[in-house]
Amino acid sequence: MRVAIIGSGPAGFYAAEALLKRDDAVVDVDMFDRLPTPYGLVRGGVAPDHQKIKTVIRVFASTAARPTFRFLGNVQLGRDVTVEELRRHYHQIVYATGNEADRRLGIPGEGMARCTPATVFVGWYNGHPDYRQAKIDLSVPRVAVVGNGNVAVDAARILLRTPAELEKTDIAAHALEVLRASRVREVFILGRRGPAQAAFSSAELKELGAMEAADPVVDPGELAGCAAESTGNAETDRNLKILRSFAARQPRANARKLHLCFLVSPTEVIGDAAGNVVGLRLEKNRLEARPDGTFAARGSGAFEILEVGMVLPAIGYAAERITGVPYDEKARVVANEDGRVVDPLSRAVIANEYAVGWARSGPQGLIGEHKRASAQVVKHMIADGAGLAARTLPDRDAIVTLLRERGVQPVSFNDWKQLDDVEVVRGARRGAPRDKIVDVDAMLALLGQN
Numbered sequence: 001m002r003v004a005i006i007g008s009g010p011a012g013f014y015a016a017e018a019l020l021k022r023d024d025a026v027v028d029v030d031m032f033d034r035l036p037t038p039y040g041l042v043r044g045g046v047a048p049d050h051q052k053i054k055t056v057i058r059v060f061a062s063t064a065a066r067p068t069f070r071f072l073g074n075v076q077l078g079r080d081v082t083v084e085e086l087r088r089h090y091h092q093i094v095y096a097t098g099n100e101a102d103r104r105l106g107i108p109g110e111g112m113a114r115c116t117p118a119t120v121f122v123g124w125y126n127g128h129p130d131y132r133q134a135k136i137d138l139s140v141p142r143v144a145v146v147g148n149g150n151v152a153v154d155a156a157r158i159l160l161r162t163p164a165e166l167e168k169t170d171i172a173a174h175a176l177e178v179l180r181a182s183r184v185r186e187v188f189i190l191g192r193r194g195p196a197q198a199a200f201s202s203a204e205l206k207e208l209g210a211m212e213a214a215d216p217v218v219d220p221g222e223l224a225g226c227a228a229e230s231t232g233n234a235e236t237d238r239n240l241k242i243l244r245s246f247a248a249r250q251p252r253a254n255a256r257k258l259h260l261c262f263l264v265s266p267t268e269v270i271g272d273a274a275g276n277v278v279g280l281r282l283e284k285n286r287l288e289a290r291p292d293g294t295f296a297a298r299g300s301g302a303f304e305i306l307e308v309g310m311v312l313p314a315i316g317y318a319a320e321r322i323t324g325v326p327y328d329e330k331a332r333v334v335a336n337e338d339g340r341v342v343d344p345l346s347r348a349v350i351a352n353e354y355a356v357g358w359a360r361s362g363p364q365g366l367i368g369e370h371k372r373a374s375a376q377v378v379k380h381m382i383a384d385g386a387g388l389a390a391r392t393l394p395d396r397d398a399i400v401t402l403l404r405e406r407g408v409q410p411v412s413f414n415d416w417k418q419l420d421d422v423e424v425v426r427g428a429r430r431g432a433p434r435d436k437i438v439d440v441d442a443m444l445a446l447l448g449q450n
């Protein structure tokens, strides 16, 4: 069997692991990624001050070391290779392309400079090549981060950490430089629903109380509507306990402040005549019970203006549309039923094509959760794949020849290891685990490929 996996994030690697561990069949896995570097959001999303989480790449590297695994980095599906070509060269295809687009607030002023989606901000501080030239101007004292998820918490923490806390991490050098000169003193995390509906995990929330030079601030009034007894959800109970402890704290006089605000929705990003963000118009919300027992935010008609010089919407991600890959417009993922790719209209299964990870389910879930989920999809692949291997395919190297003929230089896993070594040596100079190379051309030049 020969399988193409498109995307080298956690979901792609866990699918590869499950395929390569099969003892009933020899499977050749070619893993493509549009970047020369593997690991998806583990490299380009997970916060630099969360180094421990990134150690999962050791598991992925051991999968990559298996003899029938091959990495073809710097190859983008839809640009460098088509779905039709993959169908000719592989028995099965797995789309593990993640969610690389951001969701928009859809309010006036959102396109203004210094209203920067979290995708851009996160990609910028993590050295993702797409965002290395993003204009991040931290010359303003107050920033609003919209959303009550873990990405909002990450973004706020990175804005408020001291350079000393960040320089020993793998934060991109360009971001560290801008953060060193940052004038940000106050960050406001804005939730449209209440504290009991917030999506942050308690470990992330708790960490906000342990920053070197910034303190969380919670107005006790924000928690007034939350009952003292258990909500029935252990994570929510932990979050409320942490928020209550923040509300009881006296922030240090000289500390930067992180305000956690609830029940507000942005309705307009306000700019000055020069097009600079100067504020965010907010509508106060109230909670409305839905028939299923959950709560929706409803505008109360009362408005206020929060003076901020920058807005970071962190309200979720969505899958990019890739030419030739069936796309579900509503869910904004690869059209699929339980991981089997389907035609988005008829919902008929498209044989031998699968989706895993965020490409399959949307932007929810932690890295470890993809192990079981990808293995489940591999079970479908095995069930569907009986007899498939009898189909004769072109020689395994023919895909590389095809790519080279069109001027695409695939980056192998050994090539990546060379880049990895360079990054680690560069990082050691500032006592960091690595100093990322952020420019694809520079990576290819280092590999002698351009």
Ligand SMILES: Cc1cc2nc3c(=O)[nH]c(=O)nc-3n(C[C@H](O)[C@H](O)[C@H](O)COP(=O)(O)OP(=O)(O)OC[C@H]3O[C@@H](n4cnc5c(N)ncnc54)[C@H](O)[C@@H]3O)c2cc1C
Pocket (backbone or CB within 6 Å): 006, 007, 008, 009, 010, 011, 012, 032, 033, 034, 035, 038, 039, 040, 041, 042, 045, 046, 047, 050, 053, 075, 076, 077, 078, 096, 097, 098, 099, 100, 122, 151, 154, 322, 356, 357, 358, 359, 364, 365, 366, 367, 368, 370
């Ligand atoms: C900011 C942020 C921080 C996070 N922090 C944590 C954390 O601390 N702990 C945790 O457990 N989880 C964290 N998560 C969640 C975790 O990162 C995701 O659950 C996981 O990465 C999703 O895996 P994936 O393989 O589906 O997608 P991704 O990791 O996004 O991988 C997708 C891969 O596909 C490639 N690709 C995309 N399009 C193409 C194409 N057309 N051709 C070729 N390749 C393509 C991309 O380059 C990428 O390498 C975080 C998420 C975000 C957004």
Ligand SMILES: NC(=O)c1ccc[n+]([C@@H]2O[C@H](COP(=O)([O-])OP(=O)(O)OC[C@H]3O[C@@H](n4cnc5c(N)ncnc54)[C@H](OP(=O)(O)O)[C@@H]3O)[C@@H](O)[C@H]2O)c1
Pocket (backbone or CB within 6 Å): 104, 105, 146, 147, 148, 149, 150, 151, 152, 154, 191, 192, 193, 197, 198, 199, 200, 201, 204, 265, 266, 314, 315, 316, 317, 363, 364, 365, 366
């Ligand atoms: N350290 C970690 O473990 C870590 C770090 C980062 C990310 N992750 C994971 O990655 C996934 C994605 O995280 P995420 O933070 O992007 O998404 P998320 O957890 O889904 O949170 C999105 C937030 O945006 C809010 N929102 C959505 N639309 C909005 C709108 N129009 N106006 C105002 N607010 C809006 C949501 O509010 P509602 O609830 O009201 O919809 C929610 O609070 C999650 O599974 C997360 O746990 C984990």
